[in-house]
Amino acid sequence: xxxxxxxxxxxxxxRSARTQGEERGIIQRECxxxxxxxRQGDNGERSHSLAKLLYxxxxxxxxxxxxxxxxxxxxxxxxxxKRIGYLGAMMLxxxxxxxxxxxxxxxxxxxxHNSQYVQSLALCTLAxxxxxxxxxxxxxxxxxxxxxxxxxxxxxxxxxxxHIIRKVPELAELFTPSARSLLSEKNHGVLxxxxxxxxxxxxxxxxxxxxxxxxxxxxVQIMKGLVxxxxxxxxxxxxxxxxxxxxxxLRLLRIxxxxxxxxxxxxxxxxxxxxxxxxxxxxxxxxxxxxxVLTIMDINSESGLRVLAVNILGRFLLNNDRNIRYISxxxxxxxxxxxxxxxxxxxxxxxxxxxxxxTSVKRRALELSLALVSAVNIRSMMKELLIFLSTCxxxxxxxxxxxxxxxxxxxxxxxxxHIDTILHVLTTAGGDVRDETVPNLIQxxxxxxxxxxxxxxxxxxxxxxxxSQQSLVQVACWCIGEYGDxxxxxxxxxxxxxxxTEDDVLDALExxxxxxxxxxxxxxxxxxxxMKLSTRITDNVDRIRSIVSIYGSCIDLELQQRAVEYxxxxxxxxxxxxxxxxxxxxxxxxxxGHTNGDTSGEIKEPDPSKPKPVxxxxxxxxxxxxxxxxxxxxxxxxPLQPSPAPTSNPTTTSSAxxxxxxGGLEPTPVLxxxxxxxxxxxxxxxxxxxxxxxxxxxxxxxxxxQNDITNFTLxxxxxxxxxxxxxxxxxxxxxxxxxGQVTQTVVLNNPxxxxxxxxxxxxxxxxxxxxQDTVQIDSFPTQASQTSVSPL
Amino acid sequence: MMHFLLLFSRQGKLRLQxxxxxxPERERKKIVKDxxxxxxxxxxxxxxxxxxKDLKIVYKRYASLYFCCALENQxxxxxxxxTLHRYVELLDKYFGNVCELDIIFNFEKAYFIxxxxxxxxxxxxxxxxxxxxxxEASDMLQETEQKRRSEHPSSSEIIQNTTCF
Numbered sequence: 001x002x003x004x005x006x007x008x009x010x011x012x013x014x015r016s017a018r019t020q021g022e023e024r025g026i027i028q029r030e031c032x033x034x035x036x037x038x039r040q041g042d043n044g045e046r047s048h049s050l051a052k053l054l055y056x057x058x059x060x061x062x063x064x065x066x067x068x069x070x071x072x073x074x075x076x077x078x079x080x081x082k083r084i085g086y087l088g089a090m091m092l093x094x095x096x097x098x099x100x101x102x103x104x105x106x107x108x109x110x111x112x113h114n115s116q117y118v119q120s121l122a123l124c125t126l127a128x129x130x131x132x133x134x135x136x137x138x139x140x141x142x143x144x145x146x147x148x149x150x151x152x153x154x155x156x157x158x159x160x161x162x163h164i165i166r167k168v169p170e171l172a173e174l175f176t177p178s179a180r181s182l183l184s185e186k187n188h189g190v191l192x193x194x195x196x197x198x199x200x201x202x203x204x205x206x207x208x209x210x211x212x213x214x215x216x217x218x219x220v221q222i223m224k225g226l227v228x229x230x231x232x233x234x235x236x237x238x239x240x241x242x243x244x245x246x247x248x249x250l251r252l253l254r255i256x257x258x259x260x261x262x263x264x265x266x267x268x269x270x271x272x273x274x275x276x277x278x279x280x281x282x283x284x285x286x287x288x289x290x291x292x293v294l295t296i297m298d299i300n301s302e303s304g305l306r307v308l309a310v311n312i313l314g315r316f317l318l319n320n321d322r323n324i325r326y327i328s329x330x331x332x333x334x335x336x337x338x339x340x341x342x343x344x345x346x347x348x349x350x351x352x353x354x355x356x357x358x359t360s361v362k363r364r365a366l367e368l369s370l371a372l373v374s375a376v377n378i379r380s381m382m383k384e385l386l387i388f389l390s391t392c393x394x395x396x397x398x399x400x401x402x403x404x405x406x407x408x409x410x411x412x413x414x415x416x417x418h419i420d421t422i423l424h425v426l427t428t429a430g431g432d433v434r435d436e437t438v439p440n441l442i443q444x445x446x447x448x449x450x451x452x453x454x455x456x457x458x459x460x461x462x463x464x465x466x467x468s469q470q471s472l473v474q475v476a477c478w479c480i481g482e483y484g485d486x487x488x489x490x491x492x493x494x495x496x497x498x499x500x501t502e503d504d505v506l507d508a509l510e511x512x513x514x515x516x517x518x519x520x521x522x523x524x525x526x527x528x529x530x531m532k533l534s535t536r537i538t539d540n541v542d543r544i545r546s547i548v549s550i551y552g553s554c555i556d557l558e559l560q561q562r563a564v565e566y567x568x569x570x571x572x573x574x575x576x577x578x579x580x581x582x583x584x585x586x587x588x589x590x591x592x593g594h595t596n597g598d599t600s601g602e603i604k605e606p607d608p609s610k611p612k613p614v615x616x617x618x619x620x621x622x623x624x625x626x627x628x629x630x631x632x633x634x635x636x637x638x639p640l641q642p643s644p645a646p647t648s649n650p651t652t653t654s655s656a657x658x659x660x661x662x663g664g665l666e667p668t669p670v671l672x673x674x675x676x677x678x679x680x681x682x683x684x685x686x687x688x689x690x691x692x693x694x695x696x697x698x699x700x701x702x703x704x705x706q707n708d709i710t711n712f713t714l715x716x717x718x719x720x721x722x723x724x725x726x727x728x729x730x731x732x733x734x735x736x737x738x739x740g741q742v743t744q745t746v747v748l749n750n751p752x753x754x755x756x757x758x759x760x761x762x763x764x765x766x767x768x769x770x771x772q773d774t775v776q777i778d779s780f781p782t783q784a785s786q787t788s789v790s791p792l
Numbered sequence: 793m794m795h796f797l798l799l800f801s802r803q804g805k806l807r808l809q810x811x812x813x814x815x816p817e818r819e820r821k822k823i824v825k826d827x828x829x830x831x832x833x834x835x836x837x838x839x840x841x842x843x844x845k846d847l848k849i850v851y852k853r854y855a856s857l858y859f860c861c862a863l864e865n866q867x868x869x870x871x872x873x874x875t876l877h878r879y880v881e882l883l884d885k886y887f888g889n890v891c892e893l894d895i896i897f898n899f900e901k902a903y904f905i906x907x908x909x910x911x912x913x914x915x916x917x918x919x920x921x922x923x924x925x926x927x928e929a930s931d932m933l934q935e936t937e938q939k940r941r942s943e944h945p946s947s948s949e950i951i952q953n954t955t956c957f
Contacts, residue, residue: 008897015896044941051900058806058899060821078941080934087903094814117930127912128812152926155916163912189917196914234919237874244918247871283877287870322839327869358838 007051014059027061038069046073047084054084054091067092067099074106079118082110086121095131104134111141116152119145123156127163135164139171146178151187158182158193162200172204176211183218188235188242191222195248202255213256216263220270223249227274238282250274250291257299264300271296275308286316286324290331297335310335310342317349322358329353329364336371347372351381354388363396370403378411382421390428397432401425405437415448419455423472427462430469438474443587445479453492456483460500463508468517474525477512480505481529482584485536502537506530510547520556527551527559531566535581545570672700676762676775680705681734683762687780693751695780701742703734705766712742712764719757723749734764756780793913794872795847795862796823797906799895802856804828807895808902812913827860841869852876856892878920879909885924904930 010030017023030052037049050069057063070092073085093100103125110122123145126138142164145157161175179201182194202209226241226249235242253271257264271292280286289312296309316328329350336343350372353365366388373381382404389400404425412418422441425433445455459476467473480487487500512518512526527548534544548570551563569577676683682702689696703709712732718724729744750756756779763772799808806824815823830842831851842849844862850872851860859876863869880890882905887894895902908923910916917923 011897055899058809060806079937083904083930083934084900087900094811096814096816115933117926117933120926124907124911129814131814156911159911159914159916162914166912188919189922192915192918234921242918243874244871244915247868251866251868283870284874287868287874290870291868322837323841323870323873326839326841357835360839360841360843 007048007055010052011055014055023059027056027059031056031061035065038066042076046076047078047081050084050088054088057091063092067097071099071102071106074103074110079115082118082121086125089125090128094129095134100129100131101133104137107134108138108141111138111145116150119153120156123153123160127156127160130160130163130167132167135167135171139164139168139174143174143178146175146182151185151190154182154185155187155189155193158190158197162193162197165197165200165204169204172201172208176201176208180212180215183215183222188245192245192248195219195245195252199248199252199255202252209256213260213263216253216256216266219249219253219256220267223253223270223274227277237284239279240282240284240288243284243288246274246288247291250288250295254295254298257295259300261300267295267299268302268305271301272305272308275305275312283321283323286319286321290316290327293331297331297339306339307342310339310345314346314349317346317353322356322361325353325356326358326361326364329361329368333364333368333371336368340372343368344372344374347377347381351384354384359393359396362392363399366392366396366400366403370407373407373411375411375413378407378413379417382407386421386424386428389425394432397429398434401429401433401437405433405440415444416451416454418444419448419451420458423458423462426469426472426475427466430472433471438471441475442478445475446482446584446586449586452479452483453486453489455479456487457492457498460487460505460508461498463512467512467515470519470522473512473518473522477509477522477525477529480509481525481532484529484533488537502533502540503543505533505537506540506543506547509533513547513551520558523556524558524562527562527566531562531569532581534570535578675760675777676773678773679766679771680736681709681762681764681766681771683760683775685777685780688745690780693749693753695748695750695756697746697748697780699744699746699760701734701744701762702738702740703736704738706736707767708736709734709764709766711770712762714744715761715763716746717759717761718748719754721750721752721754722756723751724758725749793864793867794875794910795864795913797859797861797910798824798827799902800824800828800831800858800860801892802832802858804832807857807892808899808906810903810906810910812910828858831858831860840873850876854880857895875910875915879906881920882909882923882927885920886927 014023014026014030017026034049034053034056037043037045046069050066050073053063053066053069057066066088070085070088073081074089076082076085089100089103093103107122107126110118113119113122123142126134126142130138142157142160145153146161148154148157161179165172165175175197179194179197182190182197185191185194198212198215202212223246226246229241232241235245237243240246253267257267274292275289275296278285278288278292280289293309293312296305301309310332313328313331316324317332319325319328332343332346332350347369350365350368353361354369356362356365369381369385385400385404385407389397389404392400404421408418408421412421419441422437422444426437426441445452448455456479459472459479462472463476463480484505486492487505488502491497509526509530513523513530518526530544530547534541537544548563548566551559552567554560554563569580573580672684672686674682674684680703682704684700684702686698686700687695688698699714701709701712701714710733712729712734714726714729716724716726725747727745727747729742731742734740734742746758748756748758758777758780760775760777761772762775763770765771793812795811795813797808797810797812798806800806806828809820809824811820826844827849830844830849834842834851840850840852842851847862847864848867848869849860849862850869851858852873853859859880861872861876863872883890883895883902886901886905887898905923905927908917908926917926
């Protein structure tokens with residue numbers, strides 16, 4: 001029985017297996033057969049056994065025991081055996097297998113074989129699986145074949161050279177000389193290979209790229225020949241003469257013309273010709289046009305040509321063929337930044353593509369639409385995008401929502417529009433928004449103070465309708481908590497009035513608290529909102545109290561903690577409740593307290609259980625005092641640098657120990673000046689380092705009085721252009737009788753080289769009395785001068 | 793360049809696989825699985841291009857077989873469609889009205905034809921006629937050799953010179 005039938009018979013038998021197990025059994029038997037065959041040695045049947053093995057391999061079964069057989073068959077003198085052997089090598093041996101090296105010698109021999117078909121087998125295999133070592137070994141051979149007279153071999157050698165360059169880039173120089181001469185070939189196969197080879201050489205080495213720029217006229221000539229040639233049946237595809245070659249040449253021209261005016265000029269005419277004359281009714285023509293457009297956009301083409309290119313892409317957008325619409329959008333995406341206006345002209349068509357059936361087309365249309373949003377078209381584009389959001393496939397939703405938010409942030413015409421848009425997105429696709437949306441939206445709402453009433457009404461209505469969208473519910477709860485009084489007032493110009501009672505509001509919040517759909521973060525929001533309402537409503541405070549106390553035993557630790565703290569607020573700190581829960585100030589987006597992208601619910605809103613507003617009050621108080629201080633410094637408004645808290649609170653003894661270490665560092669008499677002396681406290685300034693723009697000084701406080709000075713702090717202010725950095729002081733207690741000192745280093749950065757001044761405020765306690773005083777230093781001690789101190 | 797070319801049936805059975813990059817066996821199996829899942833999930837009137845990792849996947853269905861290839865970023869997708877079509881035309885010319893069974897039972901010939909069309913992930917010949925002639929000549933070489941062997945089983949085999957093409 002002829003062996004091919006035996007192979008086909010085996011295939012038939014395997015296919016007739018009814019179960020996976022049966023198939024495995026058959027395969028096992030066959031493999032055993034094959035192994036026996038291999039062991040038998042040369043009997044004319046080896047190639048068929050290997051072919052059977054390759055089939056088994058394709059089904060997914062292991063076939064590594066055939067590797068050595070491939071090596072043997074390749075070395076055979078029979079063409080049929082070589083053919084299968086090489087095929088086996090390409091399928092079973094890759095560069096990671098050790099056996100692959102063993103075929104190098106056979107390949108070498110076959111490269112110089114009498115028969116071109118044997119040579120072709122060797123070339124093909126080398127180009128498919130040749131490792132770097134094999135490539136290095138055989139590169140000279142390939143280079144020789146590049147100059148062969150046989151076009152069949154030449155074209156294969158060219159592509160083999162391409163593979164070698166990819167594997168071993170250093171060998172590129174070996175092939176550069178021959179590559180150029182290959183361009184004068186008439187045979188299309190060789191020409192195509194030559195263009196691929198030159199492209200590869202240029203991509204690897206910019207020096208070679210410069211060299212090949214001289215070939216641009218030649219390439220242009222070849223292209224012209226293809227475009228204007230008469231019908232050639234051998235290379236014609238749908239009316240285009242050899243589109244494969246045309247596309248490769250265009251790609252090479254793109255690389256050569258990129259960033260080079262001379263080369264770009266030389267190809268302008270050709271590109272215009274191809275762009276206008278190519279018939280794009282079939283895929284081949286469209287492919288050539290597509291490549292032409294890519295080339296035009298990537299080189300330094302004249303503006304008329306660029307407009308032509310964008311128009312071609314616009315025409316593609318209207319094509320019936322979905323593939324062409326898709327690639328047109330990918331191309332437009334690449335140029336939307338650089339040729340924005342040209343692409344804007346096709347906005348309508350692009351937006352229409354949002355409604356296409358195909359998800360890939362939709363995705364491209366979405367990206368392009370987002371790139372085309374501008375201040376001018378924001379309203380109409382947003383309308384389209386929102387419609388798209390309601391019908392878009394789930395995998396595109398989060399991309400759409402982030403795109404919408406970005407666009408809204410950049411171009412929103414009004415705050416109310418912005419808030420409306422975000423609310424719309426949250427109701428439609430609340431589950432797919434990114435995490436920073438909630439804090440961003442809250443921040444936006446606080447800044448739009450005139451819209452608080454409108455916003456809270458809208459959110460309340462949305463909440464009542466649906467509590468499944470967590471982001472929406474969180475924002476709604478926060479707003480209701482904050483602006484509940486506006487909600488209950490009932491009147492709002494922009495929305496039809498609806499009477500909302502306190503019970504309604506508390507019902508809504510309680511539903512959120514109890515619903516199994518609410519995430520822990522959401523419930524945290526709801527609980528805090530309920531608590532805040534206790535100062536904004538009048539009748540149902542008891543109801544709030546009971547809600548809050550229930551959650552004092554909640555299993556969720558966060559909720560429990562909150563409830564317990566709020567309870568405490570009711571019981572022990574009721575006098576502070578109003579102050580703690582009052583309206584939040586407007587949040588500045590760039591304030592240090594603003595966190596972005598943090599997903600834990602509690603950070604998004606201030607925790608009123610900690611007296612933060614009270615703290616804010618305290619902070620503002622010294623600030624106002626500081627302003628007074630700074631007023632004297634020519635009205636500068638440099639923020640005062642409070643001295644950082646001492647890193648430790650040393651007791652008297654330990655500070656003495658600390659200062660003992662510093663005892664050896666007596667300030668050199670020349671560079672220290674006393675700037676203040678009163679009530680036993682004396683303050684010295686010592687210049688440590690002075691450069692053109694930077695001065696480092698140390699302030700030294702010492703105490704000659706009978707009692708210790710405690711809570712000793714220094715604050716400093718400098719002129720506007722100077723930057724001040726105060727290091728931590730060594731301590732804040734100065735022992736009496738001059739037994740110790742407190743030092744603090746200050747670095748002043750003076751880039752504008754203004755005259756340095758510094759105002760220091762000293763504050764300390766002595767015998768229970770708090771003292772505060774100010775010293776102004778008008779000039780700093782340098783080696784040449786004395787400090788001048790102005791009394792205050 | 794093309795990274796790989798796969799042929800698989802509507803049930804996801806692999807009929808041909810050509811890899812132009814060295815990848816371990818496990819990796820190849822995974823890619824085949826990913827491709828079949830992705831391509832078979834596509835609805836009928838959708839476009840033929842997909843994105844997968846950083847590659848462009850171009851696929852086309854011919855009767856019961858899916859032809860699927862992976863391209864790099866700068867490759868022309870429309871041209872890849874033409875390449876797949878060219879391959880189908882060659883198979884058709886060779887087998888005469890090719891169907892899936894032809895490719896199943898003569899897979900090695902399908903590979904030989906592919907090796908005349910593509911090499912190292914690039915097109916090697918743009919003339920259909922040229923490729924057909926080469927395949928015919930190779931087959932002829934094989935046949936004459938086998939005939940000679942059956943007629944003179946004892947003589948040593950030497951492959952004849954063939955005329956340059």
